[in-house]
Amino acid sequence: MQIETHPHAPFIPDTLKVLIMGSFPGRSTTLSDDPGNQWFYSARRNQFWKILEKVFEKPLPDQETKSAVLSLHGIGIADILLQITRLKDSNADQDLEIVTYNDKAIGDILKRYPNVCVCFTSRFVEKHFKSLFPAHQHSILLPSPSPRYARLNLDQKAALYKQILFFGVEK
Template sequence: MENEKLIHPFKPVVFEDSEILILGTFPSIKSFENNFYYSHPRNQFWNILSIIFNDKKPENIREKIEFLKRHKIALWDAVCECVRKDGNSRDDNLEIIKPCNIENLLKTYKNIQKVAVTSRTAENVIKKHFKNSQFSILNSPLYLPSPSPLNARLKPDQKAEIWKKLLELT
């Protein structure tokens, strides 16, 4: 997976009643291996959502999809084509070729009211490629502190509190 063009391997997880779209940057190597979003065992994404919603942490793909549906969350990434310059999943190793067609997703799923990103790279991709979007929610995506194990300065419960506030979940 090093220095070759990579195409996003997953479709967005989205439902007719999804209200929040959470965008990562691009699937990690572990996510490629496990065939689903946020699959690195030390990534805090699923822990954070479990804390926010006071719900059991989903353990497998089926449970994760059901969890997202139950809480009206859509999941995708900002980048659909890139080159991974080094053999790791860090965002700074990605050479971005093409963003995902987020505007098309928002046209199709009209209940989505908020767009949030889980990395500064995803935020920058959105701001660069969708700065003149007809969708105002793309003009200023909500930045959620990264659930990556590389962002360990905040504990999952601290991140959950920030996410909950930013997403206006009570």
């Protein structure tokens, strides 16, 4: 099995208030053939950016726009895993075998921003984060942006994201 290394450093604006924590980027299937838009959550079927377009009520067509909007609202993005192998040809968390955690980078973020609210995109991420950082108390589980999580439709997910991301966060 081939070891994959995370291609992106965590995105952390200076005014970080909320840290969205995912697992690991999807396989190379992306939203765009534009290499400049192959960033966090760029797997074609992932609903993350569609959800955030509804939350912020504006299109987020490229990495530059996405990072500007996230920075404006003090929202960062990081993934719990640094290196993985895939047990199947799948992006599902349960099909990832952990080689290395991204604990050094995340630990550095938590030291710099000890009161940041960490928002998990899955129970898998929540479980691993809490095992690595049991002392961090400010966290919440978001609805999964995976289309496989069909209990909520896109509008319902966006409404919950909006409520969670802006609870206690200055607009």
